Amino acid sequence: MKLIIRLAQANYFAFFFFISFLLPPSVFGQTCTSSVAGPTAITCPTGYGEYLAIPCYVNGDPLAGGTTGKMDAFVVFPYTNQGKPGDATYKTPLHAAKFSTVGSVWAVANVPSRNVFYTSALLKRHVGLGPQGLGGLYKFDYTSGTWSSFDVDAMTGVNLGTISRTPYDGMPLGANELPPDIGSPSWDVDAYSQVGRTGLGGMDASDDGNTLWMMNLGARELLKLDISGTSPTLIARYSVPDPGCTNGTYRPWAVKCHLGKVYIGMICDAASGGTAANLQAFVYEFTPTSSTWCQKASFPLNY
Numbered sequence: 288m289k290l291i292i293r294l295a296q297a298n299y300f301a302f303f304f305f306i307s308f309l310l311p312p313s314v315f316g317q318t319c320t321s322s323v324a325g326p327t328a329i330t331c332p333t334g335y336g337e338y339l340a341i342p343c344y345v346n347g348d349p350l351a352g353g354t355t356g357k358m359d360a361f362v363v364f365p366y367t368n369q370g371k372p373g374d375a376t377y378k379t380p381l382h383a384a385k386f387s388t389v390g391s392v393w394a395v396a397n398v399p400s401r402n403v404f405y406t407s408a409l410l411k412r413h414v415g416l417g418p419q420g421l422g423g424l425y426k427f428d429y430t431s432g433t434w435s436s437f438d439v440d441a442m443t444g445v446n447l448g449t450i451s452r453t454p455y456d457g458m459p460l461g462a463n464e465l466p467p468d469i470g471s472p473s474w475d476v477d478a479y480s481q482v483g484r485t486g487l488g489g490m491d492a493s494d495d496g497n498t499l500w501m502m503n504l505g506a507r508e509l510l511k512l513d514i515s516g517t518s519p520t521l522i523a524r525y526s527v528p529d530p531g532c533t534n535g536t537y538r539p540w541a542v543k544c545h546l547g548k549v550y551i552g553m554i555c556d557a558a559s560g561g562t563a564a565n566l567q568a569f570v571y572e573f574t575p576t577s578s579t580w581c582q583k584a585s586f587p588l589n590y
Contacts, residue, residue: 338429339366340383340404342392346469348415349386351455353467355415356387361406361427388434389425390417394490394501394542398514401496402430405514407439410450410486412478415465421447421486424501424519435518439487439501439510442521448485448505451477489542489551498522500549502542509542509551509573527551528580530569534561537569549573554588563589 340363347355364380371377393409408416408423417423422440427433440447452475453464460466462476488502492514499512499519507527512519527539532555541552550572557565566588572581 337365337367338363338397340395340397340406340427342395342406342409344391344411344414345386346413346466347471347473348455348465348467349390349417350415351465351467354469355467356385358386358469360384360386360389360417361392363404363427363429383427383432384425384434386415386417388417389436390415390423392417392423392425394487396490396492396499398492398496403428405490405492405499407487407490407501410478410482412475412482413465413473415452421450424487426519437519439512439519439521444524445503445510445521446506447487447503448481450481450485483538483540488540491542491544491549493544494547500542500544502527502539502551504538504540507537507539509539509549511575525573525578527553528571528582530555530567530571530582530585532556532567533565534559535565547575549575550583 340361342361343359345355345358345360347353349356359382361384362380363383365378368378369376372379389406391409391411391414392406394407396405398405404427406425406427408419408421410416410421417425417436419436419438420440422438422445424437424439426435439445451463453461455464455467460473462474465473465475483504485505488504490499490501492499497513497515499514501510501512503510503524509525509527511522511525513522527537529537530553535555535557536559537553538556539551539553543550550570553569553571555565555567557563568586568588569582570584572583
């Protein structure tokens with residue numbers, strides 16, 4: 288958006304440029320002065336919205352009773368944090384969860400209006416899943432410091448795929464068995480070919496904080512969950528469109544909500560005898576009000 292104003296009694300023009308996706312246009316009439324020209328600051332929600340949450344990863348099975356389950360899995364700290372311990376600007380990070388609480392997680396959705404973070408399970412080789420398995424959805428209430436957990440894979444119609452992992456029953460380890468301690472190696476054979484194809488991918492919360500959008504990697508579909516209540520409920524499932532891949536298939540992952548739309552990222556994997564020329568990336572826009580998809584960008588990954 289560009290706004291041009293001619294200054295009275297002078298041959299000068301003032302140009303104001305706005306990034307439309309950050310500052311949507313506002314009303315401006317003949318008798319009004321512009322309320323968007325030259326903003327000096329943008330006010331963000333205070334409190335929980337000022338924090339960052341970082342998942343951590345540790346080798347082994349967090350549910351087998353060893354050292355893996357005692358390690359940090361989810362750490363929260365102010366985004367203004369700087370320096371080192373002992374500095375006036377430094378605040379000690381909050382060690383919000385051990386691995387035995389959430390296991391391997393990746394996507395994080397911040398809902399400042401409710402003072403909660405959501406994070407979801409990630410299939411990662413050599414790193415064990417949490418109590419809810421592949422469909423693990425974990426909610427951290429920053430005010431109370433408590434966790435709640437849910438199984439998305441158990442929701443009606445959802446199929447995230449399967450992973451073969453044998454519960455730990457002592458040494459030596461089987462081909463798909465994870466050790467209880469961080470210093471022990473493993474094979475984790477089945478996970479090798481399932482990463483990026485099974486379980487959950489990206490996730491984000493709607494602008495109003497009432498809806499959670501998640502990517503189902505197994506069925507390649509976008510999940511819509513109602514999070515306005517205590518427990519999330521599945522509202523709908525939307526199949527991700529096939530962009531048309533050569534010598535491979537499409538693999539959706541990324542999810543981002545913005546101004547009432549949902550944006551997803553995917554690639555063509557060239558996994559069926561393809562070459563670098565068959566690797567492509569795409570960004571699609573999903574409009575919830577009409578349940579329609581629109582391709583917004585594509586680019587090669589042949590570098």
